[in-house]
Amino acid sequence: MVIGSKDFTESVVLAEIARLAARERGVEARHRRSLGGTRILWRALVQAQIDAYPEYTGTITQELLRELPANAGFDALRTRLAQSGIGxxxxxxxNNTYAIGMRESDAGRLHIRSISDLVRHPNLKLAFSNEFMSRADGWPGLRAAYRLPMAARGMDHSLAYRALASGAVDAIDLYGTDAEIAYYRLRVLDDDRGYFPRYDAVFLYRLDLERRAPQFVAALRGLAGSVDARQMRALNSAVKLDGEPESAVAAAFLGLDAPGVARGDLRSRMVRHTLQHLRLAGISLLLAIVVAVPLGVLATRRRHLGQFVLGLTGVLQTVPSLALFVFMIPLFGIGAEPAIAALFLYSLLPIVRNTHAGLTGIDPALLESAAALGLPPRMRLWRVELPLALRSILAGVKIAAVINVGTATLGALIGAGGYGEPILTGIRLDDLGLIMQGAVPAALLALAIQGAFELLENALTPRGLRIRAKS
Incomplete structure (x- = not known):
């Protein structure tokens, strides 16, 4: 069984509770943490990439099943989900409702108690989580419902609290059970027009599990009514503010001993993240070399087709990296495969362009000499042109490799692991140490790869060409 969670602390904690509850019933489940936002988790569930994940009723009606009214009864919700094979x-x-919060001192000074009061202060700076900025029940609808005159900008939810505390912004979106509300002494503004629906926490699961894994479903159902808002805030606080591992917090909630649920040995984690990162960057780079070098050769042989190839790979490079990762999910699901596919596409341009540049930059006199010797075109390519263009080709491969190492950190957003995993966890938990556990090795790996390619370039380039390049 595979349980997914979104990229915020409460979702991770609830998924850990479900995992341990399933284990108590003899069902081993794996938790794929922080897979992203609502749409990614929902698609993964429908496509059987995961078997269950924690969700909220308001999110289901407002984001996933928009044909249902916000106040749809639970029976209607259950019936509609069953049509998609989901229980x-x-x-x-x-009820972990959305809310808007401000620093208590500012709210008191400006006499702001409700969301409607914000209308009188059009110069306030608002920052909302990126998902809230585009959700049907988020900023667009809230702005229209309250006729708010100010603009808002998107920001990671965890970082928004620090921005609010530092005075960089004046109001942010909150989750009703966030531990930071009390920690930062925030005022939760009254939703005086009743804009936000209820967000009762539930678990969604694949209906076929009732037949395949009834004990797993029983474990999920057994959690109903077991967590109130006060308890959930305490669980979030233990992780976010006290720095306890989610697994340990979940075990304590269930009254279980938690041997081996700590964050784990640093060395073993680093080895695991390094191997995952090398897999993402290495496989995508090898695939790109196999495809891009022939494309570069083709671009030199057929001019018009070459312009199209160079243009297409250039366009792929302009697609925002995170968007490209998400675009791959419908094709490959979640995990390493979509990340490798996205990195492969990003690797094409530098290799294709440098292969093309290396081949077109060869002295025509050398090509004429090769032709005069009677070498056929294929032999000229392998014996003369590619060796002469090797330095340029390797430079393109080196650029692609270094780009891949950096961009691969985003793979953690879709369950691919690697150095992005501690970085994203560190951002979520406001833990600089965790961020450095991913950022520093990624930077060192990029430098190591760059140095290795320079050595490889010197080793593979014929001595005569090296002397010529130096002169």
Whole structure:
């Protein structure tokens, strides 16, 4: 069984509770942490990439099943989900509603108690989580419902709290059970027009599990009514503010011993992240070399087709990296495969362009000499042109490799692992040490790869060409 979670602390904690509850019933489940936002988790569930994940009723009606009214009854919700092959547990016991929050001192000074009061202060700086900025129940609808005159910008939810505390912004979106509300002494503004629906926490799961893994479903259903809002805030606080591992917090909640649920040995984690990162960057680079070098050769042989190839690979390079990763999910699901596919596409341009540049930059006199010797075109390519263009080709491969190492950190957003995993966890938990556990090795790996390619370039380039290049 595979349980997914979104990229915020509460979702991770709830998924860990479900994993341990399933283990108590003899079902081993794996937790794929912080896979991204609502749409990614929903698609993964429908496509059987995961078997269950924690969700909220308001999100289901406002984002996933928009044909249902916000106040749709639970029976209607269950019936509609069943049509997609998805089951739903009864509510876990708390309503984690969206809210808008401000620093208590500022709200008191400006006499702001409700969201409607914001209208009188059009110069306030608002920052909302990126998902909230585009959700049907997020900023666009909120702005229209309250006729708010100010603009807002998107920001990672965890970072928004620090921005609010530092005074960089004046108001942010909150989750009702966030531990930071009390920690930063925030005022939660009244939703005086009743804009936000209820967000009762539930678990969504694949309906076929009722037949395949009834004990797993029983474990999920057994969590219904077990967590109230006060308890959930305490669980979030233990992770976010006290720095306890999610697994340990989940085990304590269930009254279980938690041997081996700590964050794990640093060395073993680093080895695992390094191997995952090398897999992402290495496989994508090898695939790109196999495809891009022939494309570069083709671009030199057929001019018009070459312009198209260079233009297409250039366009791929302009697609935002995170968007490209997400675009791959419908084709490959979640995990390493979509990340490798995205990195492969990003690797094409530098290799194709440098192969093309290396081949077109060869002295025509050398090509004429090769032709005069009677070498056929294929032999000229392998014996003369590619060796002469090797330095340029290797430079393109080196650029692609270094880009891949950096961009591969985004793979953690779709469950691919690698150095991005501690970086994203560190951002979520506001833990600089965790961020450095991913950022520093990624930078060192990029430098090591660059140095290795320079050595490889010197080793593979014929001595005569090296002397010529130096002169």
């Amino acid at each position: 739903i547990t009864d509510p876990l016991g708390f």
